[in-house]
Amino acid sequence: MAKNFEPENKLPNMIGPGTKIKGDIETNGDIKIDGTIDGNITSKGKVLIGQNGTVTGEVKCTNCDIYGTFEGKLTVSELLSLKASSKLHGDVKTSKLSIEPGAIFTGTCKMDDKVSQPIAGSGNVKK
Incomplete structure (x- = not known):
């Protein structure tokens, strides 16, 4: 008897340097951004904004390294981990926050251990 097998994807989604995207992204996995995104991102995994990455919009995710x-x-x-090279301007809602010396954070932060889990594909992110 054949068994339906769906391999687990361990590779993250990647937006490479020099790539610019205008629009919304929804994923069940991790995403690494080294390019530019002007839009909203919803991820059930980790969002990693690389040193040359820029995101403008609304992001909902499980974990985030900037x-x-x-x-x-x-x-x-x-x-949420803000690394020494990061620049964050906006409003943050998270359960846990880590800020390295040198990071720039301008805006508001609300910490609550009951932040809701993102639901990719639900259309719950609006611009």
């Missing part, structure tokens, strides 16, 4: 630039509204259900 090395580059983010401007907008950020909702992280678990851990």
Whole structure:
């Protein structure tokens, strides 16, 4: 008897340097951004904004590491890590926050251990 087998995708979605996207992204996995995104991102996994990455919009995810630039509204259900090279301008809602010396954070932060889990594909992110 044949068994339906769907391989688990361990590779993250990647937006490479020099790539610019205008629009919304929804994923069940992780995403790494080294390019530019002008739009909303919903991820059940980790969003990683690389040192040359720029995101402008609304992001909802489980975990987030920022090395580059983010401007907008950020909702992280678990851990938000702002690395030394990061620049964040906007409103943050997270359960846990880690800020390295040198990171720039301008905006508001609300910490709550009951931040809702993002639901990719639900259309719950509006611009």
